[in-house]
Amino acid sequence: MNFHFYKYHALGNDYIVIDPNKANIDFSEKNIRLICHRNFGIGSDGILVGPLLQGNSIHLRILNPDGSEAEKSGNGVRIFSRYLVDEGYVTTKKFSLGTMGGEVYVELLDDKGQQIRIDMGTVTFQSTDIPVDGPARAVLNEELIIQGQRLATTCVSIGNPHCVVLYDEPSRETALDLGPAIENHSRFPNRINVQFLKVLNRNNIQIEIWERGAGYTLASGSSSCAAASAAYKLGLVDNEIYVHMPGGIIKVDIRQNGHVFMTGSVNQVGKGFFSDELWAQIQVK
Template sequence: MENSITMIKYQGLGNDYLVLDPNKNRVQLQGKKIALLCQRGFGLGADGVLYGPVEINGKMGVHIYNSDGSEAAISGNGVRIFAKYLIDHEYVKEQKFSIETLSGPVEVECLNSRATEFRVNMGKASFISREIPVTGEVREVINETFTFNKKDYKATCLTVGNPHCIIFMDEVSPEIAKDLGPYVENADEFPERMNLQICRRIDSGNLDIEIWERGSGYTKASGTGSCAAAVAAYRLGLTESRINVNQPGGIIQIDIKDDDTIYMTGSVGYVADMSVAESFFS
């Protein structure tokens, strides 16, 4: 197709991204164009766009965009997907390598020959309010009472490169996440908006979560959300340091080391090569 924009769709446990390689396209990415591409039914449909490889701080990196066109500092599933793209298209040949993001460098290890399983060093979490950010006095936001849609909830907030609000419940469902998510995302206490995970403890090594992502809405899986839920559960004494985080798209394994470094292990898969005419945006 002449004058077309080519992309590749991948998914990480049902959390799908379009990879748009600037070395193979001349399109200038803008928020409205990203939102159009991601719109299901009218566009190609995706939870976001990965724009790269690009140079960030002099190193190979990726810009991560939500489906509403806003830019995210980090995405756990997005990083694993982009790592697969780099291997599939021979930008890297090593099993271990680094990807630069807006939240800093992320160390990635490919665990199999098909490049479908990756282990990612996600760094360390912070519960400190000014770093998340959460308004009010500087404090660790742990098991604190918040009011969302006129109802009180005990919530733990933290950042793993992006902000998360974790609420434990006896039961979780997509309906609860969809109902509560917009209120949490846009609450006044969260000046940069907020991701939500509602969680249920299964046992000391397993959690169930449902996810509402800022800028994307309800999603089937989240890498950073899995990290945040696991670290919150561990901090609250609900789990051990190795946790399987069950979500509608599948399972992500989280390991919390003695120095509080978080490792995320999960799968990714290729979906399709895709293209749109440049006139799609006009």
């Protein structure tokens, strides 16, 4: 049976998978916003579109609730990998996926794909790669003034842009208050994901997250990698880091070759059909 949508969460960060081989959807900004809306639609932190088959490789698109498209999502990649296992698209424990932010390598740590490790690639702190306005430089511990607060920020790209803010007591309220202003600051021409970071000890950090195009989220894979990489670059942690978020914990390993590995869980929520009324609005005419 070909369902219209499949829903999963990774530590409370929930995505809808829509398989173009099973449902013909018009992914206009209006339709994306409607599907993701938690009152008028199915409700999610984004939509994963795939598998998109290009030769022998599998690609996916990652759509934010505001209709924009994300280059990469750690949780999204883990969720999509679990979907590929559930629907029989992959039968091996190791495979690769193409994203707009580059290729990622997946390893299933159990037969069902409930625990997954992702090689997220390498990070860069260079302003021209993230991007961050101003002269070419590594963006480390730079001051950013937001609402009268002087914030220490380190910016990083892991295929998508992040601004990591050292903060004494990060909270949901902090992310909701300061996150939108940082995301849309003129220093960041493509907008930016934001993490408020507290170092707990050499192997544990705590973050609160404001995601570009999605808002406040309970967990994020790429945010975990970015925050851990920033803390490591600043000499605040060792190379094996547990990232604590409201939704749970992701393990990040920073290898000597510069690759960042992320390990976390995925849970299936459900699968189903759009009502005739909603389907009439979102199907490709």
